[in-house]
Amino acid sequence: MKWVIAIIKPFKQDDVREALMAVGVTGMTVSEVRGFGRQKGHTELYRGAEYQVDFLPKIKVEVAVNDAVLDQVIEAIRTSGATGKIGDGKLFVLNIEHAVRLRTGESGPGVL
Numbered sequence: 001m002k003w004v005i006a007i008i009k010p011f012k013q014d015d016v017r018e019a020l021m022a023v024g025v026t027g028m029t030v031s032e033v034r035g036f037g038r039q040k041g042h043t044e045l046y047r048g049a050e051y052q053v054d055f056l057p058k059i060k061v062e063v064a065v066n067d068a069v070l071d072q073v074i075e076a077i078r079t080s081g082a083t084g085k086i087g088d089g090k091l092f093v094l095n096i097e098h099a100v101r102l103r104t105g106e107s108g109p110g111v112l
Contacts, residue, residue, distance in 0.1 A: 001096035001109055002070050006061045007035070008081040009069040013059045014086040019080035020063065023072040040087055058089060064096060064112050 008016055013030065020028060034055035043050055074091065078107050082088050101111040 015080040019076040
């Protein structure tokens with residue numbers, strides 16, 4: 001089992017959700033987050049005054065998947081979340097050692 005974490009631009013959220021559903025992902029967690037990387041923020045204008053925005057709004061999508069569909073999930077996120085411009089985001093894959101469904105106490109890959 002793998003834990004896939006993707007940081008994407010906010011307007012790509014629906015595209016990524018639809019792409020994941022198309023490859024069989026039945027659940028995900030989505031959080032609104034802020035951060036920066038190479039983009040380093042930008043300057044905005046408010047009431048005639050310029051100010052620096054260091055942390056840009058992003059969406060964090062988290063999905064637990066079986067190893068068998070990992071490559072499909074990665075490709076779905078990569079293709080649907082990319083714009084080709086700086087600041088598209090990152091994707092991380094971590095191992096899941098154990099998973100338990102709280103309602104039934106069932107454990108293992110079947111809980112996904």
